[in-house]
Amino acid sequence: MAALPTTSDTMKKNLLNFAVVGGGPTGIEFSAELHDIIMEDLAKLYPDLIKYHHITVYDVAPTVLNMFDQKLSKYASDRFRREGISIKTSHHVESLRTGTSESEEGHESNSLTLKIKEEGDVGVGMVVWSTGLMMNPFVEKALGGASSLPARGTKFNKSTPAEVQIAQWTIRKDEKTAGIITDDRLRVTLQPKEGDVEHKQQAVLEDVFAIGDCAVMEDTLYPATAQVASQKAEWLAKRLNKGDIEKAGFNYKDLGIMAYVGNWNAIVQSGGANISGRTAWLVWRGAYLTKSVSWRNRILIPVYWVINWAFGRDTSRF
Numbered sequence: 491m492a493a494l495p496t497t498s499d500t501m502k503k504n505l506l507n508f509a510v511v512g513g514g515p516t517g518i519e520f521s522a523e524l525h526d527i528i529m530e531d532l533a534k535l536y537p538d539l540i541k542y543h544h545i546t547v548y549d550v551a552p553t554v555l556n557m558f559d560q561k562l563s564k565y566a567s568d569r570f571r572r573e574g575i576s577i578k579t580s581h582h583v584e585s586l587r588t589g590t591s592e593s594e595e596g597h598e599s600n601s602l603t604l605k606i607k608e609e610g611d612v613g614v615g616m617v618v619w620s621t622g623l624m625m626n627p628f629v630e631k632a633l634g635g636a637s638s639l640p641a642r643g644t645k646f647n648k649s650t651p652a653e654v655q656i657a658q659w660t661i662r663k664d665e666k667t668a669g670i671i672t673d674d675r676l677r678v679t680l681q682p683k684e685g686d687v688e689h690k691q692q693a694v695l696e697d698v699f700a701i702g703d704c705a706v707m708e709d710t711l712y713p714a715t716a717q718v719a720s721q722k723a724e725w726l727a728k729r730l731n732k733g734d735i736e737k738a739g740f741n742y743k744d745l746g747i748m749a750y751v752g753n754w755n756a757i758v759q760s761g762g763a764n765i766s767g768r769t770a771w772l773v774w775r776g777a778y779l780t781k782s783v784s785w786r787n788r789i790l791i792p793v794y795w796v797i798n799w800a801f802g803r804d805t806s807r808f
Contacts, residue, residue, distance in 0.1 A: 491600050492539055492615075499542070504590050504601050504613035506543040511583050512620035513547055513554030515749040518566060520618055521547050521575055522752030531803045546576040548606065553579060555757075557713070557747060562757040565766045569751050582607040586617055623714050625668040629704045633670070636660045636683040645694040658683040659693060667714075669706040674739030676701055676726055679708065699726060712742050748774045 491497065492505040508524060510517045525545055533540050547554060547570070554577055555563040567577055585605040590613035604612045636658040659680040662671040671679050678700050680693040702719035712718045721742055729735045746760025748770070756774040758765040765773060775795075782788045798804075 492542065493536055501601070502539065502542040503544070505615035506539060507612070507614045508543070508545045508616045508618070509604050509612070509614045510545065510547045510618045510620065511549075512622065513549030513551065513577065513579065514557070514620060514622070515555065515747065517547055517549075517618070517620040518555060518570075519750045520620065521545055521570070522750050525573055525575055525752050527803055531805055534802075535805065535807070544574075544576070546578060548581045548583060549577075549579050550582055551579060555749060558749070558757060558759050559764050562759055562764055562766060566749065566751045566757055569753075569755060573752055575752075578608075581609070623703055626704055629670060630668045633661050634663075639680070639693065640695075643695060643697045645696050646691070662692070664706040667706060669704055670700040672700050672705050672707050674707060675729075675735055676705070676707070676722060676740055701726060707740065710742070717745060718742055748777060750774055 492502045497505070508521075510521050510524075528540070528543055553560075553563055553567075555566055558566075570577055583604060584607050587603050587605075588601075590601045590603045591611070600615065602614050602617060604614050604617060606612055637660075639659055660683050662679045662681050663669065664671055673679055673694055676699045678695045678698045680695065682691060701722040703714045705722075706712075722740060725740050729737070744760075746758060748756060748758045748760075750756045750771070754771050755767050756770040758770040758773050779788060779791055782791060
């Protein structure tokens with residue numbers, strides 16, 4: 491659309507203005523990959539349009555990548571600024587609507603207006619929203635009702651009196667995330683319906699488990715990441731296969747966090763060690779390769795990396 495001869499310079503700037511909302515690893519990695527494909531591939535196809543493009547990362551927090559060490563977060567921010575990617579922290583997105591005040595005939599549905607509390611209306615061509623996870627509606631709503639406990643498979647606290655055991659029960663939910671609260675064996679926990687009894691007792695469904703982003707293990711602050719969900723799944727599978735669920739509770743092992751920041755550079759934080767630059771990029775690539783689920787993918791992925799490096803990315807031009 492921006493390459494059409496009838497498109498004005500103002501409209502080109504709007505169409506080629508990319509907004510990424512969320513300064514976590516997903517938002518930062520997408521911005522870095524977008525910058526790479528524009529500068530390494532699309533610049534060769536549309537050299538006259540490169541001057542109009544701009545990438546901006548918005549985040550409500552005072553810093554991006556706040557789960558990383560401060561030095562690594564600053565390294566990523568500095569790299570982005572050198573590459574021309576804007577990072578605007580402490581910015582609040584209020585709305586998104588179709589069209590802009592400068593919309594031209596034929597471009598109304600392709601241009602967008604992002605309303606920023608601190609800036610007002612901003613014309614953009616693409617918005618990528620990566621501000622975090624929303625609880626699954628089934629977990630948030632469908633599991634909110636009270637019901638009687640099953641006759642079997644329920645474990646009460648030792649101090650739970652008989653009158654509480656026959657009360658109506660609800661699934662315990664985390665106040666902040668609305669996730670299902672589990673014990674350290676990943677079993678769903680319950681509590682009497684509010685007002686049903688005076689006691690704040692608890693019960694455990696021994697044969698019902700919750701893992702991943704829908705669950706929060708009691709008295710922990712594990713992040714909602716694939717790393718946590720994968721470890722929970724592996725631990726639970728082993729315990730069920732061996733039949734020793736009561737042996738020992740689940741313990742999360744932090745294997746570190748990584749983020750790609752563009753131009754063959756990355757940041758890695760693992761085991762107290764902070765790595766940045768090309769070395770971190772090699773670690774980042776290697777980690778993703780070893781996590782591939784099949785040997786077929788482990789062979790094909792490096793082949794495609796070499797093809798993209800040698801011939802450029804596939805831009806689907808016929």
